[in-house]
Amino acid sequence: MPRIPSKRRRTALPQPLLEVRDLVTAFDTDAGQVTAVDGVSFTVEKGKTLGLVGESGCGKSVTALSIIRLLPQPMGNILGGKVLLEGKDLTQISEEEMHKVRGGRIGMIFQEPLTALNPVHRIGKQLSEVFLLHKDISRKEAWDRSIDILRKVGIPSAEVRAAEYPHQLSGGMRQRVVIAMALACKPSLVIADEPTTALDVTIQAQILELMKELQAEMGMSIIMITHDLGVIAETCDDVVVMYAGRVAEKGTVEDIFKRPAHLYTKGLLDSIPRMENERKSRLKTIEGYVPGLLELPVGARFAPRSPHPEAGEYIQSEAFKSERPGLVEIEPGHWVEDHPVVRVDKMPVQS
Numbered sequence: 001m002p003r004i005p006s007k008r009r010r011t012a013l014p015q016p017l018l019e020v021r022d023l024v025t026a027f028d029t030d031a032g033q034v035t036a037v038d039g040v041s042f043t044v045e046k047g048k049t050l051g052l053v054g055e056s057g058c059g060k061s062v063t064a065l066s067i068i069r070l071l072p073q074p075m076g077n078i079l080g081g082k083v084l085l086e087g088k089d090l091t092q093i094s095e096e097e098m099h100k101v102r103g104g105r106i107g108m109i110f111q112e113p114l115t116a117l118n119p120v121h122r123i124g125k126q127l128s129e130v131f132l133l134h135k136d137i138s139r140k141e142a143w144d145r146s147i148d149i150l151r152k153v154g155i156p157s158a159e160v161r162a163a164e165y166p167h168q169l170s171g172g173m174r175q176r177v178v179i180a181m182a183l184a185c186k187p188s189l190v191i192a193d194e195p196t197t198a199l200d201v202t203i204q205a206q207i208l209e210l211m212k213e214l215q216a217e218m219g220m221s222i223i224m225i226t227h228d229l230g231v232i233a234e235t236c237d238d239v240v241v242m243y244a245g246r247v248a249e250k251g252t253v254e255d256i257f258k259r260p261a262h263l264y265t266k267g268l269l270d271s272i273p274r275m276e277n278e279r280k281s282r283l284k285t286i287e288g289y290v291p292g293l294l295e296l297p298v299g300a301r302f303a304p305r306s307p308h309p310e311a312g313e314y315i316q317s318e319a320f321k322s323e324r325p326g327l328v329e330i331e332p333g334h335w336v337e338d339h340p341v342v343r344v345d346k347m348p349v350q351s
Contacts, residue, residue, distance in 0.1 A: 015087065016043035017221045018067070018189055023081035025059075025066045027293075028074075034293035036062040038245040039081070044189065044238075049215070049222040051236035051253070053229065053268070057290050059245040060225045061111075064191045067223075068106055069098050085189070104134045107182030107220075111194040113174035117166040123150075123177055124162030130184040149180045154210060172203035176210070183214060190215075191223045196231065208235055229272055233257060241265045244291055244301040247327065248342070251334035261336035261344050264302045300325050300339040308341040309348060 025037035037059045044050045052060045065071050067083050069090065083090040085105060090098065102108070110116035118126055127146035131137060137145070143162075150158035153176040166174055175195065182190050192211065196204035212235065215222060224235055232239055233253060240250040241262065249262040260266045267286040288305035291297070299320035303311050314320055328338035330345075340346040 014046070017046045017086060018044040018223075019082070019084040020063070020067065021082040021084065023063065023066055023083065024079045025062055025071065025076065026079050027072075027076050031294055035079075035296070036245055036293060037066060038296075040240075040242070040245075040247055041081075042238075042240045042247065042250055044221050044223060046188075046221055047215070047219050048237040049224055049235055051232040051239045052223060052225045052242060053227065053232050053239060054242035054248075055227060055290055058242040060242055061193055063242075064108075064193055064223065064225055067191065068102055068108060069095075070102075070108075100134070103130055103181075103187070104185050105187055105189065107185075107187040107190040109175075109178050109182045109190060109192040109195045111197055113171070113178040114166060116178050117174065119166055122163055122165055123169070127162070127177075127181055127184060130181055134185045145184070146180075149184050150177070152214070153177075153180045153183070154206075155180075171199055172206065175199060175203075175207055179207070179211065179214075183218065183220075186218055187220060189221045189223070191225070193225045194227075195224075196228075197226075204231075211235070229257075229268060241268070244296060245293075246301060246337070247335075248302065249334075249336045250327075251331075255331070255334040259331075259334070261330055261334065262302070263306050263308065263342050263344055263347070266344050267305075298322050298324050300337060300342045302337075302342045303339075306341050308346070311341045314339075314341050 021041050023037055023040045024035065026033050026035045040059070040063055042050065052063065054060055066078055067090065071077065078091055085101070090101065124143055124146050127149065128139065128142040131142040131145050132139065147158045147162055150161060155161050155173060155176050161169065161173070169177065196207050199207065208231065211222065224231065226232060236253050238251070239253050239256040241248045241256065241264065243264050249256065249260070249265045256265060257269065260269055264286070270284045271286065273283060286305055291301060291304070297320055303315055303320060325337050325339040327335045329335050336343065
């Protein structure tokens with residue numbers, strides 16, 4: 001398991017940079033409307049990093065796209081909730097205002113840089129467009145700033161790279177370019193959607209270290225979206241664990257790694273390979289699968305995969321079909337879905 005540094009719990013509660021309240025996002029499909037994000041709430045403090053973690057399909061990326069209002073249209077829609085950026089609800093502003101927020105106040109690092117970059121335009125031209133859109137400057141100054149930001153993210157021979165096309169760069173270099181685009185206008189928040197998934201471990205470590213250095217220098221907040229708990233442990237201050245479109249657990253990185261309260265969180269942690277394990281021993285897994293969006297129950301959605309002995313009885317009950325569990329604060333700032341069959345502390349002790 002990754003080593004988790006001890007973090008002193010914060011007692012002051014200033015206004016968060018970003019506050020997501022009861023966000024509900026749905027998609028219209030041929031089979032009917034499906035809810036991909038169901039009542040998600042969390043906050044991002046200024047200068048801090050929040051990790052969104054969970055299996056593929058749990059709603060992490062849809063949450064991010066909802067924040068910056070880049071859902072596929074016309075099928076994707078925010079049905080409820082608020083997204084407050086320093087108190088201003090982004091769900092209620094005009095599309096013209098939202099254009100200024102994207103890139104200006106909120107930067108986005110997409111999962112696959114080769115698809116995020118335009119293949120027919122040179123790197124420098126694409127970076128210059130960011131400055132020209134958000135700053136009242138000349139094309140010459142925009143080009144010069146593009147060179148500067150490429151240097152800042154550690155790209156050697158920045159003048160040469162700026163004249164090249166995306167396919168001429170390595171995967172690590174392309175990811176640095178995407179980071180440069182996200183940071184060009186010094187946003188207060190950067191959303192990083194699986195920023196190191198397609199990279200080898202050496203380049204991954206370099207990219208994560210670069211982001212930490214730039215965050216310290218620029219004072220920005222980060223939402224780190226990943227399924228990799230090692231990345232969460234290395235980079236995040238707070239963590240939100242999502243399952244099937246809902247928040248299963250949230251707290252500080254120390255809360256989540258040292259005192260997991262949800263059986264899903266514990267299952268994720270138990271699945272991490274450990275040096276002390278016997279060689280060629282079978283990795284622990286979470287039995288079952290994430291439910292499809294068209295078959296989501298109202299009750300505790302992890303119950304069908306829960307090892308709790310009463311999970312089967314609960315699944316057959318009316319409560320599973322009609323009663324949604326809330327979140328309960330089990331210690332200051334540490335919240336978990338409140339149902340016995342998904343709570344670690346409610347598991348019977350095996351003799």
